[in-house]
Amino acid sequence: MTQSLRQMNLNVFILNAGHHEAAWRYKGTEPHQMTDIRYFQKLAKIAEDAKFDSLFLADGLAINNHIRYGSFIGLEPFTLLSALAAVTQHIGLIGTVSTTYNEPFHVARKFASLDHISRGRAGWNIVTSGSEAEAGNFGSVPHLEHSQRYVRAKEFLEVTTRLWDSWEDEAIVMDRRAGQFADPSKVREIHHEGDVFSVRGPLNVPRSPQGYPVLVQAGSSEDGKAFAARYAEAIFTAQQTLEEAKRFYTDVKSRLSSYGRHPDELKILPGICAIIGDTDAEAKEKEQELNELTIPEYGLKQLSNMLQVDLSSFPLDGPLPELPGIERINGNKSRYQLVTDLYTREQLTIRELIHRLAGGRGHRVIAGTPAHIADELEAWFTQGASDGFNVMPPYLPEGLERFAQQIVPELQRRGLFRREYTGATLREHFNLSRPANQFVSTPAVQH
Template identity: 65%
Template sequence: MSADSPRQFHLNAFLMNAGHHDAAWRHPRTQPERITDLAYFQELARTAERGKLDSLFLADGLTLWGNARYNAVGGFEPLTLLSALAAATEHIGLIATVSTTFNEPFHVARKFASLDHLSNGRAGWNIVTSGTEAEARNFGLDQHLEHSLRYERAAEFLDVATKLWDSWQDDAPVVDRQRGVYADVGKVRPIDHRGEHFRVQGPLNVQRPPQGYPLLVQAGSSDDGKEFAARYAEAVFTAQQTLADGQTFYKDLKSRLAKYGRSADQLKILPGICPVIGSTEAEAHALHDELTALQVPEYGLQQLSGMLGTNLTGLPLDGPLPDLPEERDINGNKSRFTLVAELARRENLTIRELIARLGGGRGHRVFAGTPEQIADQLQEWFTQRAADGFNIMPPYLPGGLDHFVDQVVPLLQARGLFRTEYTGGTLREHYGLARPANRLAVAGG
């Protein structure tokens, strides 16, 4: 985008099984029996691509999230699924969540390089440090690594991964049949990394990805998370409930970039929004009420207990929250803890009311309205510098995504806020980001 071009925002489709509302699977508009059906996700991906969205995103955890008695949980490992979706789409970016706490850099670098080649440059990595002790217990640990230590490990993990992607220069494969030379081995280098957490020789056994590196995405909003994002991330998925909170986060994070030699346009901030769409405002609110009425309180209570690091079992649903720990004492998702605790305090919510408020977005903003009202909300946050785009979280699937693509996107396009056609081939090009130079090639000549 040139300096004279009007600023346009970015849209990511966050796909979550039957939908983001925790009662979506019970609603007759959804298809929970299809959450391990490849064709289902291919249809969703094609819908998002029809809307010219920048990317689609799959969350992941290394434990069974929630309670399988009460929700359609479980499903595909994201990189495996995205490899299949790469063959079913042509333009849309493909972003997978992968943990730096319970993986090794060589494995992850290899998988994302493979996905980037398979998709002709459409891969993205949502970098997470994992947030629960249940995940730690699946990897032989009794307790989760301490929060700041997880981010230290993540920084070194990413350093190793980028070195591995750079271990092949772009022009290393020469494919000279006459001389019998496939690659110039002077341009395929070991990385010889020796650090606090990792020892990796390299080189990677996959050629350098088409994008150089996959798009680097981050989703933590704690102070450690924001500092990590300012240093490394190119897109940030975040959760704020109010415009003022969104503006504060946006200004804070953008202000941290300069000390790492980065400009504000090198990082895109995409708050999550769960849009409940109706042809009238009353219809939208009625749909939201239908979903709330289908919630299973036991499920919501378990989820809320996890977010707050406090066992709420047995407390009266129509009573207030008990005294909560301080954020500094939370070793899980610190930013989500604070968001939920402040929401409850600000609006004086009972436990039941808080469960209802969190049902659609687990702390992300839920907004019910007409397509025009949804478009107005997105435009306000964008023009008031609370967002560079949005992480769209349909409350139910497939219809919630269909309605957004067919009813909201055309309004955004008509207002000049969103593309009408793809103009680039890679995910980085969709987000207006440069292809990174090969650091090892520059250093080695």
């Protein structure tokens, strides 16, 4: 049976014991498994059995939280995703890698390699690493201001895409009898000489199944949106309300034409942290239970980081102090905007704001029945607010199992999500074309 309705794309975002900041204290979670690959392999198989498009791992280059009460630490994405590729067959594998503290040759090589190893399932969530803590671990690299990080990111992408194209698909000849290994006219030096990078090329790995990994972006600032409109093929974004999400969707999609791109070439996937109960009341109770396990000092430290102001001396049950203003933020500008909007719209105390952020750090949290949550997802998907979702289970593995067993089948019944994988690569899952090789019509440099 062919599926005529437009289909959602679903990514699962895996984060240690779950996205809720108290997940590691919640019953049934396995926080001690955070460095055990078998834990992640188990989660990947649950997601693959449910036909998720992809699995995504966030990453940072520092511990940047209150280590006494929890922290985003764990396995490095390339090694982790490659170990997942070895035990899965279909699901896409998306990792976060910074353009600020890396060299394009290494990143191009590792993604090409992961794409070969997974036979076309690699995706790159491109980040620019704004925190002071990260800068401190790379002190010999200049610490760049927000817009300068995007300038570097843009040149980084120019270099990596040229490196991925430095081998034509047919470059390997492998004529054993004649003794010809490769066709030198199809392997090119790229001779990139830019403001930031100087890279001769070619890459030392042949062009991979997808040509490029699927390019993902999560910054929703002005710089982030402009970058996404040029390069991104999927966006992970935090949106709290349908109206805001529609505005963001329309805004970003409308920017693509100036780069000669069709709106379908970029999938917009708002985050959704679903707290699932058999009744709405049970779901709300569970949310309450999770919120009560949060540790105020930890939430306050996270909120202080987001707002770039030290909140430790202000009463939890009072209002926020005066804030620095978005133009002073050198980290995640769009998250700053989201949090201050949320605070103003809902007239919250500091403690209430911390609880509102505990489930998804600014991403949308819905507590309800499977049908209620599916209704919400369908509404956003059909009303021009999203092309699918970035599913952020509040606690693991059960939060993912329930999504897989209760919400996915509901979406399938409604004809909104695949029942079987029909493609082999992540590009095929996302209905994205394989990039043409930018050098194919130009003459090659001989080696």
